[in-house]
Amino acid sequence: MSAVLDQLRERIRSLTQLQTAGIDPYPYVSFEPVPTSRIHQAFDEWQGKVAVVAGRLVARRIMGAVTFLDIEDEAGRIQLYVHRDHICPGEEKTFYRDVVRKWLDLGDILRAEGTVFRTRTGEISIDVRSLTLLAKALRPPPIAKRKGEKAFSELKDPETRHRQRYLDLMVHPRVREVFRRRTQLIDAIRSFLNRHNCLEVETPVLHPVYGGAHARPFQTTVYALGNMPVYLRIANELYLKRLVIGGFERVYEFSRDFRNEGIDRTHHPEFTMLEVYIAYRDYQWMAQFTEQMLTEAIQRVAGTLLLPYSGKTIDWTPPWQRITYLEGLRQATGQDIQALSDTALRDLAIRAGIDVEGLKLTTRAQIIDKLFGTLVEPHLWNPTLVFDFPRELSPLAKRHRQNPALAERFELICGGMEIANAYTEQNIPWEQRARFLEQQRERERGDEEAMPFDEDFLLAMEYGMPPMAGLGVGIDRLTMLVTDQPAIQEVILFPLMRVRPVHEYAVPFPYEELPSVQASMSVASVHHRASSSTSAASRELRAQQDLPVDQSGSEGSPR
């Protein structure tokens, strides 16, 4: 017998005892509890008034005839002061003695009703006169104790935290806060874009031809269309551009994109990207737009532009640092990269510790980009706009108006990561066709990630594509920076993991040891009719039945 099985049997025992006493462990309810945070914020208004709260039982301190229960709801906790004679005013004390002290377990979901007051030690509490079990927890929560923000024996194992994210969220309010901020950040960006007359649209996830990025796709099949192969989108660039061709001048989409590549702390197979396309603008304008959009969103979500990250500070105050790609390389290497011969460039890369042979870097552009990624990008801490990338690396961007070897493209680098990428978009059909042909040649040379030739997209361009600027923002990475998280898995609710049989990480619950469903049903119905019973347990049941079905809002303010 295992220890956990012992604990599960204890839960069965308390559950059975509750049912025998006529308490439904999973009652039907509909009510609106007062958020505990509101009671803490407005204690003066609440003091002496009756509040209904609900949440998970996270701590219990039994002091003889008084028991303190801490319950936690989404945004906070509150202490329940359960006095034997307050919750059981008559002679009958079994509800207190058995239910409160014994049969409730950590993890149970409770509803409590009582008077808001402050204990002698100053803790804002509820003097409970009615306590209802809303849902029994059959397993113990993985939390021991907590003092303020500091948890003892908190859940640390990254595998459990990610595989069973609900446990991570349950015991770590700070993790809930990370995901709340993620949503706030997206809201703030959406609000900015809407105010700038951008239209939010939804384009397909299933692409017959994938494109818009350099990546390996996930493939699947549509049975209804003759087993047509389709790909999960790696970007939505080509569809959004079609919309601009169609006459929507400012469009954007928050899109879940999928790339079948490595997983590490800045890469996840499915991730969220914001793409924005603005007609009649170029990449210089887009750089300012991006700066404005992100600083506004960060200021709104974080309340400051000085954000702690990884033990240091990131200063998002505009204007951000602006460099060109080649300047960055010149500062890092002391060389004018463009002027170097092929062999000099190769030597430079090897001296920089790059294994040119092993990495199969063949073209100049590949070597140059590796140099940039190794020598420049990791050292850009504060937000930096890097302009004018080599043309070969940017098949969808328009050629630089002054230097034909470059493309009108910038990336936003921050915290050593690429956060955003933008172009003056290529709108000359034959130029686009030439870039597609180049990509096709790379595919034929074995580069699986080179973009397929998209005939249909080219056709759309032939009808006239307005000059425009486009932007892609890595929302997950941006969230990492705003919430000070070291890994993308910390800002994705359910990061992808290898499948593992559940019994390998949890002891199966011994359902066969539970009293039968039939038995529990009949017990409940007997007590439903026997509402004149004077037992403490059924008094609780009655209190719960007396609840209004829905007081939408009325319980949310002091009465």
Place this chain on the structure above:
RNA sequence: GCCCCGGUAGCUCAGCGGUAGAGCAGUGGACUCUUAAUCCACGGGUCCUGGGUUCGAAUCCCAGCCGGGGCACCA
């Protein structure tokens, strides 16, 4: 895909050739304002899995599984 590190009680961890440990959680008891409550007592283990070495393996070796970190990939 490669390299390194880890996997021991529900949680956090110690133990690293000689009977499986601690704190918290759990159970029983005491306690009418506690808050990491306290005090007394008790129960709880496939030491990730499978091989091997050894008189003896949680401990050493090999393989595998899962996770983490790094590299590669992600232009």
